[in-house]
Amino acid sequence: MKISDVFHMSFIFISVTVLFSNINSQYCTDAAAAEDKSSTQRRPYIIHVEENLTMSHQKWHESFLPSTSSSQGLMFSYKHAMSGFAAMLTEDEVEAVSKKDGFLHAHPSENYKLSTTHSPSFLGLIKPPVGSNNQNNIWRDTFDYGKGIIIGVLDSGFTPNHPSFDDHRDMPPPPKKWKGKCQAPIVCNNKIIGAKSFIFNLDGSRVSSPVDEDGHGTHTASTAAGQFVDNANVLGSANGTASGVAPGAHLAIYKVCGSSAYCAGVSILAGMESAIKDGVDVLSISLGSSEGALYMDPISIASFKLVNYKGVFVSASAGNEGPKISTLVNASPWIFTVGASTIDRKILAVVKLSNGVKFLGESAYQPKNFTPSPSFPLLFPQSEKDENSSYCSNVTTLRSIGVSGKVVICNVGIVNRIQQGLNVADAGGVAMINIGSVDDGFTTFAASDEIPTSGINYQDGQKILNHYYENPNLTVTIEFLGTQIRGDDPAPAVASFSSRGPSKVTPGFIKPDVIGPGVNIIAAWVNPNGNSHNVSPTYKIESGTSMSCPHLSGVAALLKKAHPDWSPAMIKSAIITTSDVTNTNGNRITDQYDKTSANFHVMGSGHVNLIKANNPGLIYDTQFTNDYVVAYLCGLNYTDNQVSIFVPHSKCSTSQINGVDLNYPSMVVRLSRSNYYRRRFSRLVTNVGPNLEYKVIVNPPPGVIVDVEPKKLKFMSIGEQLKFNVDVYLDANLPEFSEGFGYFSWVSSDEKINVRSPMVITKEIISV
Ligand SMILES: *[C@@H]1O[C@H](CO)[C@@H](O)[C@H](O)[C@H]1NC(C)=O
Ligand SMILES: *[C@@H]1O[C@H](CO)[C@@H](O)[C@H](O)[C@H]1NC(C)=O
Ligand SMILES: *[C@@H]1O[C@H](CO)[C@@H](O)[C@H](O)[C@H]1NC(C)=O
Ligand SMILES: *[C@@H]1O[C@H](CO)[C@@H](O)[C@H](O)[C@H]1NC(C)=O
Ligand SMILES: *[C@@H]1O[C@H](CO)[C@@H](O)[C@H](O)[C@H]1NC(C)=O
Ligand SMILES: *[C@@H]1O[C@H](CO)[C@@H](O)[C@H](O)[C@H]1NC(C)=O
Numbered sequence: 001m002k003i004s005d006v007f008h009m010s011f012i013f014i015s016v017t018v019l020f021s022n023i024n025s026q027y028c029t030d031a032a033a034a035e036d037k038s039s040t041q042r043r044p045y046i047i048h049v050e051e052n053l054t055m056s057h058q059k060w061h062e063s064f065l066p067s068t069s070s071s072q073g074l075m076f077s078y079k080h081a082m083s084g085f086a087a088m089l090t091e092d093e094v095e096a097v098s099k100k101d102g103f104l105h106a107h108p109s110e111n112y113k114l115s116t117t118h119s120p121s122f123l124g125l126i127k128p129p130v131g132s133n134n135q136n137n138i139w140r141d142t143f144d145y146g147k148g149i150i151i152g153v154l155d156s157g158f159t160p161n162h163p164s165f166d167d168h169r170d171m172p173p174p175p176k177k178w179k180g181k182c183q184a185p186i187v188c189n190n191k192i193i194g195a196k197s198f199i200f201n202l203d204g205s206r207v208s209s210p211v212d213e214d215g216h217g218t219h220t221a222s223t224a225a226g227q228f229v230d231n232a233n234v235l236g237s238a239n240g241t242a243s244g245v246a247p248g249a250h251l252a253i254y255k256v257c258g259s260s261a262y263c264a265g266v267s268i269l270a271g272m273e274s275a276i277k278d279g280v281d282v283l284s285i286s287l288g289s290s291e292g293a294l295y296m297d298p299i300s301i302a303s304f305k306l307v308n309y310k311g312v313f314v315s316a317s318a319g320n321e322g323p324k325i326s327t328l329v330n331a332s333p334w335i336f337t338v339g340a341s342t343i344d345r346k347i348l349a350v351v352k353l354s355n356g357v358k359f360l361g362e363s364a365y366q367p368k369n370f371t372p373s374p375s376f377p378l379l380f381p382q383s384e385k386d387e388n389s390s391y392c393s394n395v396t397t398l399r400s401i402g403v404s405g406k407v408v409i410c411n412v413g414i415v416n417r418i419q420q421g422l423n424v425a426d427a428g429g430v431a432m433i434n435i436g437s438v439d440d441g442f443t444t445f446a447a448s449d450e451i452p453t454s455g456i457n458y459q460d461g462q463k464i465l466n467h468y469y470e471n472p473n474l475t476v477t478i479e480f481l482g483t484q485i486r487g488d489d490p491a492p493a494v495a496s497f498s499s500r501g502p503s504k505v506t507p508g509f510i511k512p513d514v515i516g517p518g519v520n521i522i523a524a525w526v527n528p529n530g531n532s533h534n535v536s537p538t539y540k541i542e543s544g545t546s547m548s549c550p551h552l553s554g555v556a557a558l559l560k561k562a563h564p565d566w567s568p569a570m571i572k573s574a575i576i577t578t579s580d581v582t583n584t585n586g587n588r589i590t591d592q593y594d595k596t597s598a599n600f601h602v603m604g605s606g607h608v609n610l611i612k613a614n615n616p617g618l619i620y621d622t623q624f625t626n627d628y629v630v631a632y633l634c635g636l637n638y639t640d641n642q643v644s645i646f647v648p649h650s651k652c653s654t655s656q657i658n659g660v661d662l663n664y665p666s667m668v669v670r671l672s673r674s675n676y677y678r679r680r681f682s683r684l685v686t687n688v689g690p691n692l693e694y695k696v697i698v699n700p701p702p703g704v705i706v707d708v709e710p711k712k713l714k715f716m717s718i719g720e721q722l723k724f725n726v727d728v729y730l731d732a733n734l735p736e737f738s739e740g741f742g743y744f745s746w747v748s749s750d751e752k753i754n755v756r757s758p759m760v761i762t763k764e765i766i767s768v
Contacts, residue, residue, distance in 0.1 A: 508659015701740020
């Protein structure tokens with residue numbers, strides 16, 4: 001785990017640790033290193049078994065348990081999310097279970113971690129002024145604010161009585177199909193139509209309150225579907241009307257993460273099981289594990305059932321492990337995987353050095369009484385006695401250095417930014433310049449700081465340090481300029497922390513699918529928020545792919561409202577093929593890590609453009625029928641038992657397909673010696689109207705040739721499907737090629753619709 005993650009995104013989406021050391025025996029060939037060899041210690045296990053239709057699933061699952069008196073019984077019995085159960089078992093007991101008929105696979109439950117006022121308007125959604133009923137407003141008129149759509153949120157619970165979860169403004173009662181409930185002490189209203197907890201204590205007993213003890217779940221739920229709340233702000237900053245992306249949608253809360261922000265795999269499965277039974281339309285999952293085989297990942301397994309058997313749109317966060325490549329999670333082809341990008345809002349805290357040089361930092365705390373003059377001496381704490389002195393983590397160290405009356409420079413890390421500020425103040429410092437980590441690149445963060453602070457990006461931080469070293473007499477002040485929309489920085493840009501592709505587990509299509517708002521996002525938080533400038537109701541600024549995921553869940557709810565007959569794959573295709581690759585300045589979206597143009601592994605297909613997604617013209621509908629998914633999973637070289645976790649009694653003897661052969665709207669094509677550096681695949685597009693003729697425009701990366709046949713598709717009716725073939729091969733004149741980014745687009749005859757399929761083409765390098 002990177003230090004920067006812990007401190008910018010403490011409750012957000014952090015990389016995973018395997019809490020329960022793994023086992024090493026014949027029934028679990030994918031076991032990690034065994035640390036604790038004790039075979040008497042009980043841990044939560046997830047056990048997959050065949051279905052048995054001759055008895056109740058609970059009885060059937062119990063029949064696998066050891067009959068010893070010390071056995072604690074089933075923790076959870078799953079029927080819809082998977083076929084199997086969770087139980088506290090010892091290694092010996094798991095071994096015994098694995099010998100019974102009908103057993104498929106067992107693994108210890110892994111722990112997953114949890115990875116606004118303005119972001120809806122950045123998506124083109126602006127609340128019409130009161131009394132403007134005749135004015136055209138797409139949010140209200142086309143999408144009806146997502147009214148009646150049910151968004152399930154798998155997270156740390158929610159905060160009852162927060163105005164973001166009120167059901168005023170004509171919220172209808174839940175639709176008839178809804179089967180969910182609210183667990184005591186929660187009383188459902190028409191906004192919160194379900195709230196359940198799936199947390200358990202270490203003794204296996206359940207904790208029943210769905211109340212959020214962390215804040216993360218409150219933030220994500222209100223981002224997806226929070227009510228309109230006027231005068232929402234963080235310490236007075238970014239003041240405005242807060243709302244979720246789909247403020248008319250219902251929320252169903254599935255608490256699967258406890259107070260220490262960890263989320264047990266067994267609880268995640270139980271929450272998803274309940275979401276299937278209750279009847280959600282969209283499921284928002286802002287958490288993840290490290291990337292592993294699909295059959296080891298409860299989110300992947302249960303999402304398969306949700307998407308393909310229940311028509312639920314599942315959006316999940318890509319992770320906060322950027323800028324390293326191949327760090328993303330939740331990359332199953334049936335999940336919508338969301339990366340994080342900036343919006344065009346900054347809450348400025350400008351660092352002004354006495355030599356006239358300025359740097360644009362951010363803070364949500366904008367003290368009115370911190371005057372730009374006088375200027376204060378600058379200090380970067382360096383102590384031989386404390387290797388961590390530059391992190392301002394130890395008040396004793398700061399006092400011994402003598403920070404009194406100074407502006408203190410602190411590197412992000414060791415303790416969180418709020419605590420760093422408190423330490424500086426405790427030791428007598430007047431303000432803090434907080435420098436981001438090298439991995440944060442050019443991303444700046446606005447925190448609810450306790451003392452006057454400017455959060456500066458890594459690059460600017462190094463420049464400030466150079467000025468400081470050159471001139472020990474340098475003084476400094478911080479000027480607080482408040483909330484600025486459309487600053488100099490073009491938006492969106494991909495957040496440095498946003499996890500990147502390519503996926504190692506699911507090659508063949510581009511992941512993440514898209515990026516959406518995930519930097520300095522304001523949404524509801526728990527009351528109180530553990531901060532001395534406590535205000536109620538509480539809103540908080542957070543950054544992470546945890547924040548971008550619920551934006552896309554809200555977008556999916558709006559599209560579902562406007563197009564009730566679209567499948568999850570159709571909604572996904574609409575968002576992917578219409579996404580933007582340019583920013584507000586009209587230039588290519590950049591990567592905030594190094595300000596270079598973002599490629600498709602970094603930004604996915606591009607940034608969500610809801611207005612265009614509402615009218616995509618053509619759709620790639622990937623229906624994962626049983627045969628299709630078995631062919632795909634067998635193509636990933638999974639065993640019969642592993643594939644049977646998804647589809648009962650599967651055999652891999654028949655046809656197999658690769659990721660690039662799925663009817664996915666994006667593609668990663670690998671040219672290798674084994675395919676003679678030539679790959680052909682086909683796609684089927686569905687017309688969702690109007691009836692038009694489309695012609696293909698191909699923009700291959702240099703070094704390859706991409707042939708699409710036929711070059712024209714003429715649609716005569718809505719729902720009509722037409723097939724085309726794509727041939728990709730090396731250009732004999734340009735042998736240097738190793739990886740390139742291109743696309744092909746179907747452009748309508750009226751030139752109003754552009755259905756873009758981004759492509760990554762790689763060539764196998766033969767080492768000699
Ligand atoms: C279902 O359970 C019954 C009773 O334990 C057993 O006889 C039968 O073999 C099981 N069926 C399958 C398909 O495992
Ligand atoms: C927020 O804006 C509203 C309306 O413009 C105003 O009445 C209110 O005082 C503002 N609140 C803060 C904290 O600036
Ligand atoms: C510095 O921080 C690291 C990481 O938290 C810690 O392991 C180490 O003990 C700290 N060193 C001192 C001198 O406090
Ligand atoms: C802070 O530093 C002092 C002296 O260097 C040390 O005794 C103390 O344990 C440190 N405190 C923490 C919380 O690391
Ligand atoms: C810093 O200030 C001291 C005392 O006023 C002066 O002697 C010294 O020349 C100054 N150094 C620089 C680099 O300006
Ligand atoms: C599956 O195994 C075959 C043969 O060993 C190999 O060529 C192929 O790359 C493997 N596929 C994946 C997705 O690992």
